[in-house]
Amino acid sequence: MSLAALVGACASTSEEYPSLAVRDAERAQGQFYTGEPARLDVPPVDVDLAGGLSARLAALVTAAEEAHAEFVSVEPRAARLVAAAGDRGSDSWAAAQVALAELDSARSRAAIPLGDLDMIYTATRVAAQDTSDIEAARNRVIALVGEEDAALEDLRARIR
Template sequence: MTYRKLSLAACPALLLAGCATPADSDYPSLAVRDIERAEGQFDVGPPQTIDVPAVETPLSGPLPEQLAALVARATEAHRAFTSALPTAERRVAAASGAGIGSDSWAAAQVALADLDSSRSLASVPLGDLDILYAAASVQADDTAAIEAARSQVIALVAEEDAALERLRARVQ
């Protein structure tokens, strides 16, 4: 029992020893040293204005004509997509349940690749519309007409994406 009392009496002494601080010379000072002091002045000069350069766009001509041409290109690509869609649907239906690597599966994959190509042709005008939108935004121009054209093309591409997703789900 005395051993336990002795160890309990020694605990506070050990804990207090951890609180003891060493002499100041054991640690370096945190004060600013002479080498760390900033000296001199920097001349900032007069304030400068920044001119935002005009962003080059892929098409030339007035904006309404550019937008009409881009929407027309996307619409034409969408027509090609919708004309290729029935063939792809037939090939996917024929490949439904067929094994991967079979002839009907391969034909369905080729038809889906054709649809992907048509979808890509509709995405190119969307990229050009994005460039026009970014350029107009940077130059603080009105973007309402560009947003309307983008919305039309985005709707076409979204319709194509939905069709591709539906067909791909049937051929796996």
């Protein structure tokens, strides 16, 4: 039997196959009642703003900048060790991994103030208050952490 005959059989107009039209049992009927919407109770977020919001924001940005300065001071050494790293498992490779871990640690210290800023931002947004000062501080810290992430990504890509 030829292939054309088999393919032609699939395209027949035989009535032995069921229709693909919507059946009565498949039609939507009735009503769907979901009840009253549940009330969402948002608990207040306690934020430590001792000394005022401006002082707290400045302290968090300063902490992130100090951590970033530490990152920047460790980065050249890490770059040298990554460039000199040998095969996986070698002493030079292990030294580069330790240097990358130091950079990760400094990056983590910069990310902690970002978490606090996120909490303050969220609490302020929930209270429907102005967040422009918080956004400026967050953007500054996000930029610092972003620089660190890019540097770490570059160094990790260069190590074997």
